[in-house]
Every structure is written in structure tokens, then in C-alpha cells.
Amino acid sequence: DTGVSQNPRHKITKRGQNVTFRCDPISEHNRLYWYRQTLGQGPEFLTYFQNEAQLEKSRLLSDRFSAERPKGSFSTLEIQRTEQGDSAMYLCASSLALLYGYTFGSGTRLTVV
Amino acid sequence: DAKTTQPPSMDCAEGRAANLPCNHSTISGNEYVYWYRQIHSQGPQYIIHGLKNNETNEMASLIITEDRKSSTLILPHATLRDTAVYYCIEQTGANNLFFGTGTRLTVIP
Numbered sequence: 214d215t216g217v218s219q220n221p222r223h224k225i226t227k228r229g230q231n232v233t234f235r236c237d238p239i240s241e242h243n244r245l246y247w248y249r250q251t252l253g254q255g256p257e258f259l260t261y262f263q264n265e266a267q268l269e270k271s272r273l274l275s276d277r278f279s280a281e282r283p284k285g286s287f288s289t290l291e292i293q294r295t296e297q298g299d300s301a302m303y304l305c306a307s308s309l310a311l312l313y314g315y316t317f318g319s320g321t322r323l324t325v326v
Numbered sequence: 327d328a329k330t331t332q333p334p335s336m337d338c339a340e341g342r343a344a345n346l347p348c349n350h351s352t353i354s355g356n357e358y359v360y361w362y363r364q365i366h367s368q369g370p371q372y373i374i375h376g377l378k379n380n381e382t383n384e385m386a387s388l389i390i391t392e393d394r395k396s397s398t399l400i401l402p403h404a405t406l407r408d409t410a411v412y413y414c415i416e417q418t419g420a421n422n423l424f425f426g427t428g429t430r431l432t433v434i435p
Binding site for chain 2: 248304320
């Protein structure tokens with residue numbers, strides 16, 4: 214297992230379009246997190262899954278955002294009707310438990326033009 | 327959200343110890359302190375965490391004050407590859423971490 218994989222690495226989209234990102238966590242990790250990071254800021258928590266259950270969502274996760282983790286394996290994050298303010302790095306992380314620390318992927322950089 | 331306070335930037339000479347301070351005055355008794363770092367264009371990397379005792383691993387040492395209001399991350403022999411943004415993080419509940427803006431450490435040759 215080579216770690217957390219995110220695809221695509223970069224995405225440029227026009228305002229108003231929908232985009233979907235994929236995260237493949239480390240296989241034995243049952244916890245999966247999505248974070249968003251804008252330039253000069255630290256990562257901000259978006260949502261958390263334990264297995265297939267989405268257990269926590271940040272208020273940052275507006276109704277245009279939806280995340281899924283079918284079968285408790287890979288996860289997808291979809292943004293509908295993208296806005297320029299959605300431009301950011303979207304990071305996925307997985308862990309066995311909070312106390313084990315997270316393993317992050319390299320992120321998907323979204324640019325909305 | 328739980329808040330930590332870190333200097334925005336620090337320099338360290340290559341080969342010397344890098345001591346990165348953090349204040350976490352709002353931390354409660356059962357919350358851990360975590361340190362992560364982020365090298366440019368990569369995702370954050372876990373370094374170490376602790377509750378009240380000092381901790382050491384192959385990457386760094388973590389010194390936590392007795393009152394747990396502050397901590398110091400020590401990189402014993404900094405290399406150029408340690409140049410990164412270092413985040414000191416309080417656990418904010420059961421399921422997520424609040425990162426803040428971190429300290430940009432520059433290791434100078």
C-alpha cells in the first residue's frame with residue numbers, strides 16, 4: 214500500500230460546473246477525512262467518515278458539497294455549481310484512529326475560472 | 327474551534343536543533359497536542375503527538391509544560407528537507423483536528 218491516493222491532482226473548471234474528486238485511503242484505515250486548504254491557510258476540516266457512515270460535517274460543507282464513501286473504501290467529494298470561492302486544495306486523509314495520526318494524500322487542486 | 331498560537335516564521339541553521347514553540351492555553355485535560363508539517367505542494371505529514379509526558383520518535387521530540395499550556399517541538403539536527411510549515415494542533419473533539427496557520431520553518435545552509 215503506497216498511502217492515500219487522490220485523483221485528479223489538478224482540476225480546472227468553469228464556474229457553474231460540477232466536479233468530483235476521488236480519494237483512495239490506506240486499505241486498513243476505517244476513518245476517512247476531507248479537508249480544504251486555501252493559500253496561506255492551514256487545512257480546514259470538511260467531513261469525516263467511519264467506514265461508510267458520514268459521522269461529522271463542518272458548517273463549511275454547504276449544500277453544494279456532498280461526500281460519499283460507499284462500502285467503506287474509497288470516497289468521493291462532489292461540488293455542484295462551482296463558484297470561484299471553491300478554488301482550493303482539497304485534501305483527503307485516513308487513519309486507524311485519531312490517536313494514530315492521519316495519513317494525508319497529496320490533494321486535488323481545484324481552480325474555478 | 328480550539329486555538330493554538332505559533333510564531334509565523336522561524337529560521338534555523340542546517341545541522342542545529344530547531345525548537346518550535348506553541349501555546350495552547352485553551353487545551354483541556356484529556357485533549358492531545360499534535361504536530362504535523364507540510365512541505366510545499368504536499369499534504370500534511372504527521373510528526374508526533376502527546377498528552378502530558380514528553381515524547382520522542384524517529385522524527386522529533388515533543389516537550390509539554392507541566393501545566394500543558396504550551397509545548398515545543400524539537401528537530402534535533404535540522405536538514406534542508408525539514409523546511410516546511412509546522413502545525414501545532416489541539417484535538418477538537420472526537421473526530422477532527424483544527425490546524426491553524428502554523429510556523430514556516432526555513433532551514434538555512
